[in-house]
Amino acid sequence: MATYLRGWLGYFGDCQTPSVLLDLEAWLRRRLRSVVWKQWKRGRTGFRELRKRGVSKDLAAQTAGSPHGSLAHREIARSEPALPNAYFATLGLPAMVVRS
Template identity: 35%
Template sequence: MFEEIHRKMRGWLQYYSIGKLTNFIQRLDKWLRVRIRQYIWKQWKKFKTKVTNLQKLGLSQRDAYVFASTRKGYWRTAHSKTLSYSLTNRKLEQL
């Protein structure tokens, strides 16, 4: 997945001019981080897996249970503050 995103980014960067580049890269960076969080959340299919991984990321057991039982969709969950604070940009870079 990451290689495909990297390929597309290179193509987009070559397509857009330097003037539009800064704003485009910032929006693309934000979108990619949310997309990666969504992909990770989707991989944690089972409730128990979600709770375990959220606890590894620093959430308390109670908060992990509450958040793992959400009925929101993958994209909306990826935008949540809880997942953004748990899967920080620094942790995403380590992947």
């Protein structure tokens, strides 16, 4: 995916509306967080992984036990950095807009 994004950014990256790229980047990271959450499959695994990433015990238990699954994971993204942008950067995902 990183190779595809680099090529796409090479073509579209120099645009006059960086806010569009910021919105696209935010959407992409939300989808990737959802995919990671789905890979954990079970609530028990989700709880363990969230705790490993520094989420409080109560919030991890509430999210892992939620029937909404990856939708509930969005609440964690707002309150505590379970899967921060730096995590995806270490995996090689490029930033869409270079922030000054």
